Amino acid sequence: MDQIHETEYYCNKGHHYLEEGLFKRALINFREALNTVGENPREVLPLLLNMVQVYYLLGNYEMCENTLVKAMSMSERICRNNPSIDDKRTLSVIYNFLSAIYEVTWRDQLAIQLYTQDFQIAKDIVDRRGNREDLYDLAVSYNNLAGVCINAFLMVRHQVSKEPLAYYEKSIKILKQLDDTDERIKHALAVNYEKIGAVYEMLKEDADVYYKQALSCRLACNKQDLVSINHLLKVLHQEPVEGVDEWQIERMMGEKRAGGLYKL
DSSP states (O other), rough: HHHHHHHHHHHHHHHHHHTTTOOOHHHHHHHHHHEEEEEEESHHHHHHHHHHHHHHHTHHHHHHHHHHHHHHHHHHHHHHHOHHHHHHHHHHHHHHHHHHHHHHHOHHHHHHHHHHHHHHHHHHHHTTTTTTTHHHHHHHHHHHHHHHHHHHHHIIISSSSSSTTHHHHHHHHHHHTTTTTTTHHHHHHHHHHHHHHHHHHTSSSHHHHHHHHHHHHHHSSOOOOHHHHHHHHHHOOEEEEEEEEHHHHHHHOOOSSSOOOOOO
16 A cells, blocks of 8 residues: 555544544544655644544643644744645644634633734635635634633623624624535524624623524524523523433533634
């Protein structure tokens, strides 16, 4: 078996195990795939990002961060010398995911710095190419920048601010231009509406209109997230659907830093 086919073999096995929820087996195969390639960073980076997904799903934020920092260093070197749009998108993906790690580990200032860099790259790519995937990435960048800014206001000023809501509105505006039959678009719209609703709820203002829009998006998904749906039904004082334990809903309602969007 030649090198290319060997790499593909282990990658395909890794993705199969990932879809089956067998994360440790997926990681073993992604590592084997990494061992088959040389030092070309454009070959190494996709394999490192596969491993990042698994570390994240395993809750191993330390290895997730270490792998992302290594990937970021490689990607930044590539982008110093006449990078392609795809090279820049890879760096944007890395900034996006590393920002999320900083956010869930309460390092908001670092998260803001990288989310801002991610946003600038996403905006530049839309200006240069602007296809459907590029617009989706820009919508994700707006969403995540809003979320981390709200967290920073809460941490530093101990207050809720409406200022970042403009980012959510821009994210929604972009997403509405895209194909609303795409499951990712429905999910992303729901997250935006949920986050806006949460801000108005913290301000003790009417949030129901946003929660209802979020619920509508959730219910329109073919693969329904019953925990999220029941969370929305609960805040809207409606009867929950069956099949979800109460502790799962309470956990979601109490979670302060989950629910962002990722480009991976």
